[in-house]
Amino acid sequence: MLLTYALLGHMRRSVRLAPDRLRALQERRLRALVRHAYEEVPYYRRLMDAAGVGPDDVRTADDLPRLPFTTKDLLRRTPLADLLARGVTPGRCAVLESSGSSGTPLRVYKRPREERFRRAVGLRILLEHGFRWRNRSAQFQQRAGPAVWLQRLGLGRKHWISTSLGVETQVRLLAAARAQVVIGPPTALRAVARAADAAGLTLAPARIVVAAGELLDPATRALVRRVLAADPVAVYGTTEMGYLAWQCERRAGLHVSADTHLIELLRGETPAPAGTLGEIVVTDLVARAMPLVRYRTGDLAVAPLAQCPCGRSLPLLVAHGGRLAGTLQLPGGRLVTAADVVGALDGMCRLGTFVVVQDVLDAVRLELLPAPDGPDEPAAARALAALGQLVAPLRVAATRAGTMPGAGTGKTPIVLSRLPAPF
C-alpha cells in the first residue's frame, strides 16, 4: 500500500512537469522498455531483428517509428511463452482479459509492480477530480473486478455492479451503494440513468462520474449529469492498457498519461496532421511481464491543436472519435465518425435503437428497431434525411430489424463498417 501511495505522489507531480522534463522521463522509460523487450521477450526480439533494429537504435521518441507495430491479432496468434518476459510465471501474474466483442479475447499479464502502476494511473484520474480516500464507489462492469488494497483496509468501499443483471436490479444496487464515485461505460450509465428517471427515483448525488470504454455522446452526458448530479469525466482506456487519457475539469479534450504511455496518432504509418483523425498507437512504458510496444488499438482520436488552459502539461487528445471499424468512408478519403452520426441524428433516434452499416463504398444503410422501441415513421424519415445529408453523395436507405447488430456486447454499436480500414 505504501508503495502505491508513494507512486501516486510521484505520478501526481508528473501531471504538471515541464515539457522537457516530461519528455526526458518518457525517453528514459522508452529506452529501458525497448532494451527489456528485445533482451527478454522472444516475440519482440524476432520482430525487431526482422526489422533490422536493435535497442541502441531507439534513444528518443523520434526513433519510435523505427520499431515495428504490434496488433491484437499478432499477439493472439503468438504462443504465450514468446510474449512473456523470461522468468515470468503466468500463475503469479494478474490477468487482464480484453472484451471479446471483436473476436477472441486477448489476455495481458501483469506482475504486482505493474499492477500497482496500472491502478495508480486510474486512481490519479480520480484524485485529479477531487476523490477522497473514504469515498464509496460503484463500478459497472460485466464481471466484478478484484478488491484492492484500499478496500481491504475498509477505505473507499467499492461496489461492483454487473451489467449482465436486469437494469432495475442495477438501479437498486446503485441506490443502495450511495456511491459518491460512479464508474462505468456510457452504455451502462445511460441505461441506469434512464431507468432511474423512468421510475421517478432520486439517486444520491455523486461527486465524480467516470464514463470509460466508448464514446460519451452529449445526450448521455446531459442525462447522467441530471440524474447523478455530476458531469461525467470521459476517460479513454482499454483493458490491455488501462485508463490512459482523461478529461480534466475543463472537459476540453483528454489528457494523455504521457508519463506511462507514449501515444502516436497515425494514418497508416505516418503521423496524422494536427486536427485530423488518426489511429491511436500506444507504447506502454511501464509494462514489463508482457510488453506492448507500438500497439495499434484501432481507436481514433484527433491530434491536438492547442494546450489545455488548465495548467496540466500532459498533452491532449482533442476528441475520442470511436473505432476505425466504426467509421463511414466517403469519396476523397473523407471519414464520418460515430460521433458525427450521433450529432446528426440527435433528437430523432435514441442510441441503441439504430446502427448505420456500410457494406459498399457508395451506400450506407440505417438499421432501426421497430417502433415503439425504435423511432416512429416520421422520426425515422427525418433521421434518414439527416443521415443522407451527412454522408452525401452516398446513397442511404432505412430498414427495420428485430435486433441491432453487435447488441449484447455491453457497448452500443453506432456505426459498423465492413469495408477494409481506411488507413
Ligand SMILES: [Zn+2]
Ligand atoms: Zn486540462
